[in-house]
Amino acid sequence: MSIFTGAGVALITPMNPDGSINYPEMEHIINDQIAGGTDAVIVCGTTGETATMTYDEHIETIRACVQMTAGRIPVIAGTGSNCTKSAVKLSVAAERAGADGLLVVSPYYNKATQNGIKAHYKQIAAAVDLPILMYNIKGRTGVNIAPRTIVDLVQEVPNIVGVKEASGDLSQIADIMARCDGEIDLYSGNDDQIVPIVALGGKGVISVLSHVAPRDTHDMVIKMLEGDTDGARRLQLKYIPLIHALFCEVNPIPVKAAMNMLGYQAGPLRMPLTEMEEEHQETLREAMRKAGLDVK
Numbered sequence: 001m002s003i004f005t006g007a008g009v010a011l012i013t014p015m016n017p018d019g020s021i022n023y024p025e026m027e028h029i030i031n032d033q034i035a036g037g038t039d040a041v042i043v044c045g046t047t048g049e050t051a052t053m054t055y056d057e058h059i060e061t062i063r064a065c066v067q068m069t070a071g072r073i074p075v076i077a078g079t080g081s082n083c084t085k086s087a088v089k090l091s092v093a094a095e096r097a098g099a100d101g102l103l104v105v106s107p108y109y110n111k112a113t114q115n116g117i118k119a120h121y122k123q124i125a126a127a128v129d130l131p132i133l134m135y136n137i138k139g140r141t142g143v144n145i146a147p148r149t150i151v152d153l154v155q156e157v158p159n160i161v162g163v164k165e166a167s168g169d170l171s172q173i174a175d176i177m178a179r180c181d182g183e184i185d186l187y188s189g190n191d192d193q194i195v196p197i198v199a200l201g202g203k204g205v206i207s208v209l210s211h212v213a214p215r216d217t218h219d220m221v222i223k224m225l226e227g228d229t230d231g232a233r234r235l236q237l238k239y240i241p242l243i244h245a246l247f248c249e250v251n252p253i254p255v256k257a258a259m260n261m262l263g264y265q266a267g268p269l270r271m272p273l274t275e276m277e278e279e280h281q282e283t284l285r286e287a288m289r290k291a292g293l294d295v296k
Contacts, residue, residue, distance in 0.1 A: 002185045003101040003131050003161070004074050005203050005225070006039030007217040009210040010047040012252055012259060013061060015267035021061060025265045027068040029211075034072050036214030041069055042103055042206050045078035046140065047252040052270040059093045066098035080105030080135060084120045088127045101131045103164060103206070108141035114149045125157045132159055137166040137189060147172055151179040164189045164206050170196055177201045191217070191243045195236040198224040208246055208255050209239060212262060212293055238291065245287035248280050257281055258288060263296045 011033075014025040030041060043065040044050045044058055053061065062077045069075050077099035079090035084107070091102055104124055106117055125132055134153065136145040144167060153160045165173050166189025176186065177200050188197040191209040198204065198221055210217040216235050223232035246254045250273070257276040259266035261284070269275065276284070288295050 002203050003076060003133070004040035006221045007037075007204055007210050007214070008040030008042050008074075008076065008187070008206045009033050009038045009214065010042045010045050010206050010208055011065070012211065012256055012266055013044075013048040013050075013053075014259075014265055015270065017267065019268065019270055021057060022265060022267055023064050025267075026061075026064065029259070029264060030065065030068045033210065033214050034069070036210075037218040038073065038210055038214045039204065039218060040074045040076055041065060042076045042078065043099075045103060045135075045206075046105075046137075047208055047255065048078065049252060049270050049273070050078055052273075055090075058090065059097060062094050062099055063097040074100035076101040076103050076133065078103045078105070078135075079124075080107075082107045082109050084123050087120070087124050091124050091128050091130075091132075095128045095130050099130060101133065102128065103133045103135050105135040105137065106141050106143060106145050108143075111143050114146050117143070117145055117149055118153060121153050121160060122157060125159050129159065131161045133161065133185065133187070134163040135166070135189070136163055139166075139168075144172075147175040147179055150176055151184070154180060154184050161185050162187065162203070165197070165202075166190055168193070170200070173197060173202075174200055191246070192236075192240060194220050195224055195229075195232050198232070199229070208251060209243055211255050212242070212246075212258050212288065213239060213291065242287040242291045245280075245284040248283060249276055254280070254284055258284060261285060261288065261295045262293065 014022040077094035081087040138144040162185025182201045188205040204221045220235040256266040
């Protein structure tokens with residue numbers, strides 16, 4: 001059974017002016033996301049600035065998200081690391097904190113072989129009972145998870161159930177689906193590829209766009225799944241300019257700026273990320289207005 005179907009928000013971590021985590025605002029965002037139709041919360045991923053969190057902050061943020069969500073939608077916790085031992089420790093702690101599933105990025109910087117990637121995921125999976133989604137994003141990790149590796153892990157390890165695919169390579173994604181005969185929970189990791197990936201058999205998207213357009217991102221997936229391809233296509237194309245603006249600088253710089261523009265207290269970024277360049281802010285603001293959003 002899939003952890004979720006539809007649109008899961010890759011949640012930002014709102015910060016106070018001093019850089020500490022703003023938990024009340026996180027609860028505000030989560031409640032608005034659920035009211036807006038979001039189908040799952042993915043906490044402590046790339047968009048959540050997890051790379052600059054301490055271990056204690058990481059686990060406390062997962063625990064807080066679980067409590068705030070209160071079982072209304074699934075919580076998927078990011079627990080990846082380039083150190084297998086650290087990823088196991090994070091995954092076990094996330095399970096104890098009440099997460100419904102795990103999102104585990106492939107080892108970054110080390111540049112593991114495909115055999116190393118397999119061993120990494122198998123060791124994590126053996127330590128927990130939660131369903132696990134692999135996360136394939138070569139642009140950040142330096143190594144692609146090959147389709148054969150993804151398929152082997154899903155078929156050999158019961159609690160590795162799928163993958164967030166952010167390679168951007170639709171041919172690779174089609175290869176994965178063909179090798180699995182569709183028996184895999186595959187989610188788009190790119191907001192500009194939601195419709196084609198769902199058309200190939202994907203379950204939905206783990207989304208940055210959902211922060212600012214939760215209902216339409218959810219509807220885009222559901223329309224595709226229900227056969228309204230024209231309606232889904234219109235939504236996908238409507239948001240392409242905004243999606244481009246949300247990634248005109250490295251994620252999550254633009255989406256935190258966008259949330260601040262919408263009146264949320266997303267706060268600052270943690271170094272080494274810096275505030276969005278003024279020129280790009282104007283591009284983002286204009287794209288948000290054209291998408292019908294009420295920009296402050």
